[in-house]
Amino acid sequence: MKRIFTVVLAFAFIFKASASNVDLFSYDLSEINTELSDLEVVENIIAQNQNSTIDEINRKIINNNLLNSSFDTNYKSSLMVRNAFTSDDMDWGAFAWGFCCWPVGLFVVATNNDKEQSQKKSYWIGCGSAIALDVIALVVALVLDYNYYY
Amino acid sequence: MKFLRLTLFSVIFLSPLLYIGQKVFSRIESEITIKEIDSTSRITTGKMYYDKNLASMYYSIKFPNREVLIYTDSMVYRLIDDKVVENYKSTTGLKFNIFNLVLNSQMEYYGLNSSSYELVKTKNNQDQIITTWEPKFKNKKYRSGKIIMSQKNKLIFGLVSFHPDGSIISKQFFEDYTNIDGLMIPSKITQIAFINDKPEYKITTYKNIKINNFDDQKNYSSEFYFSD
Numbered sequence A: 001m002k003r004i005f006t007v008v009l010a011f012a013f014i015f016k017a018s019a020s021n022v023d024l025f026s027y028d029l030s031e032i033n034t035e036l037s038d039l040e041v042v043e044n045i046i047a048q049n050q051n052s053t054i055d056e057i058n059r060k061i062i063n064n065n066l067l068n069s070s071f072d073t074n075y076k077s078s079l080m081v082r083n084a085f086t087s088d089d090m091d092w093g094a095f096a097w098g099f100c101c102w103p104v105g106l107f108v109v110a111t112n113n114d115k116e117q118s119q120k121k122s123y124w125i126g127c128g129s130a131i132a133l134d135v136i137a138l139v140v141a142l143v144l145d146y147n148y149y150y
Numbered sequence B: 001m002k003f004l005r006l007t008l009f010s011v012i013f014l015s016p017l018l019y020i021g022q023k024v025f026s027r028i029e030s031e032i033t034i035k036e037i038d039s040t041s042r043i044t045t046g047k048m049y050y051d052k053n054l055a056s057m058y059y060s061i062k063f064p065n066r067e068v069l070i071y072t073d074s075m076v077y078r079l080i081d082d083k084v085v086e087n088y089k090s091t092t093g094l095k096f097n098i099f100n101l102v103l104n105s106q107m108e109y110y111g112l113n114s115s116s117y118e119l120v121k122t123k124n125n126q127d128q129i130i131t132t133w134e135p136k137f138k139n140k141k142y143r144s145g146k147i148i149m150s151q152k153n154k155l156i157f158g159l160v161s162f163h164p165d166g167s168i169i170s171k172q173f174f175e176d177y178t179n180i181d182g183l184m185i186p187s188k189i190t191q192i193a194f195i196n197d198k199p200e201y202k203i204t205t206y207k208n209i210k211i212n213n214f215d216d217q218k219n220y221s222s223e224f225y226f227s228d
Helices: A002-024 A030-048 A054-063 A092-100 A102-110 A117-149 B002-019 B098-103
Strands: B027-037 B041-051 B056-063 B067-072 B075-080 B083-089 B117-125 B128-135 B147-152 B155-162 B168-180 B183-195 B198-211
Touching: A030 A054, A030 B027, A030 B041, A092 A102, A092 A117, A102 A117, A117 B083, B027 B098, B041 B098, B098 B183, B155 B183, B168 B198
Parallel strands: none
Antiparallel strands: B027 B041, B027 B198, B041 B056, B056 B067, B067 B075, B075 B083, B117 B128, B128 B147, B147 B155, B155 B168, B168 B183, B183 B198
16 A cells, blocks of 8 residues: 555656646746737837838837837837946956046046946946045044134 | 779768768848837847857847947947947857857757756656756856756757756747758747746747848948948
8 A cells, every 4th residue: 555655656746747847848928918919019110111210110109009008119229238237347447547546547448439338337436436535534634623623 | 002092082082072062051140029028018120140250240220229239259339320339248148149059050959068068867758858957067156057958859949047046047938940041940039037036028039031141241241331
């Protein structure tokens, strides 16, 4: 009896494992049907207006009454979207230009077309950090001065 | 002596014949449409050109903005009116780009067999062959999870990427394969990313795929212009 139970349990486990792997490779788009059909309408408008300007296409999309939901035409191409700036993206050289010598860094980093976006952000973070430190130092100096004279 | 002559003759004159009929694919282009649905709905349309010898992928985007995006192994550039307006380091490169995999005949295993992943399990499941891939090296800073891949009729069908903690990061489905000059290319890729527990959908479709188009040089050159 114990053996039969073990075999049944083993089969149940195998069946569950195989079922879960097949489930892994299935998907259901039913919950986004409305959005998908709207995007198909937009796709058709774009295809039918190949020679129109972006503004004209946007106007046709917004004025189209076939859309079920509102469509925001002001967005960046998904191919250019990147993750948010993190500490891993920090370029410490560019940061140092901003922190120690921002006027030179303005030409070396900020207005240099060969520099990447992350380097430019690092430069501005450097500038911001220097300004923040300057403000703190100024406040501390003013407070100390005030205490000294009064 | 006769045998030696025959061998020499075979090597010199017959071996080049082996290469005749074996096509070399270096270029691919396609119309591309990307539909994305998360908290908002977005659509991107345009054309893609890739020459594996130049190691650059050009996207001539028509909507939502007229612009050119250039992907190289290390950088991504955004051009408007032939001027670079934005650039940043590429995190993914072109190695696992679908068209790079297609041209290099690496689609069968999605390039995983020549990557830092190793095959650890293979299983037949109904009409699918399911393989599990795990990272060869454990990196403390950049940890990767396993990848489970499904193949149908020797063509990749699904790819599920896992976080090291075992949760699913994304699912990709490769469908509607078309045979173009002997290359099997999926014309629809559905990607479902699970970020903050809410699925984000991305459906990419490819139309009018052309292989080895050497007539249209300007779209593959470094001086890229908007194509009509």
